[in-house]
Amino acid sequence: MSGEERANLVQECLRRLHDIGVQTVSLTCDGPSCHLSMFKALGALISPSNMSPSFPHPSDENLNVYILLDICHMLKLIRNSFASGGLLKNGNGEIIKWKNLVDLNNLQNSEGLRLANKLRSSHINWDKQKMKVNLAAQVLSNSVADALEFCCDVLKLPDFQGCKATVEFIRLFNNLFDIFNSKNSFQKGFKSPWREVNYNYWHPYLETCYTYMYISQLTDTSGLLMTSTRRKTGFIGFLVAIRIF
Structure with a gap:
């Protein structure tokens, strides 16, 4: 049809x-x-x-x-694009690396410890369970971003130096997904349902040019805007949601 x-x-x-x-x-x-x-x-x-x-x-x-x-579907598409390509560039030309997540998973497996996140091998080998929203949400989460920052800034591990762009990418989509997927009336912050009383909390985040322009300026390694590639749908989906609200 x-x-x-x-x-x-x-x-x-x-x-x-x-x-x-x-x-x-x-x-x-x-x-x-x-x-x-x-x-x-x-x-x-x-x-x-x-x-x-x-x-x-x-x-x-x-x-x-x-x-x-559908924002859950869009988040999976963002994860798919990120993982399949391996590399993205933000508007400043900084590299966003899927390898940072692979390295984090390998580190946690070798140490037998988790840096307060849910990242597992199933998140890295996502293609076998690509329809599971929770795997995408747990990858693009603040807890993973926190772990990457800890490895970079506190542990100062060589494999994680230069991961700031990856952290920024993960945090932005974590926050946007929380805003657009809010459903529990007892949640706080971006996860809380939209109400008049918290309008001044979530609306400025969407209203700023930063979130819209950040996604609009993401490119693949050849410099082609992600919103113009075959994998554009997830990025456009988030832009549509931002524009509506």
Whole structure:
């Protein structure tokens, strides 16, 4: 089924829901190319340089329906891109290395100790369990970033020197995933549900140009923007979520 055919079905569903008094405010899906084509056919724009992640409601042009790419799926795609390529570059040209995570896992295995993180060989050999969200979330986590910093700054191990860019990458996606995946009313910080009382905590993090520009400027080792590669979907998915909120 083409993207245009899917768009027609979505519009028909929206009309029927509207007819019985249901107001649809958002549309969420995962990231195959046919869904990206569907968004385009509906009227949403998802180019990083021209982002408008909504489209007019077919029954009321004064209403917008916002699009979202499932953030759990997007996190797995980010992990897949990072691990498969092995290297990324941030906007400053600094190298983000999957090898830092491999080295951390090897160190922990050899020492028989864990630096307060859940990193295991199953996280490194993720391709056999690529659908498990928890493996991606535990890799791109603050606890792993903390362990890398400890190895670099405190233990001063040679294998971890120059891992600051990797730490920054991991922390950013950890925080974004916490914000967009908040679900427990008792959680604190970025994991807490969005409420008016904590609006001034999470919203400035999304509103700053830093998070959006950081992802927009990530490249592969050849200098090609990740949002322009075959593995663009995960990065675009996070940009869409940032723009909406």
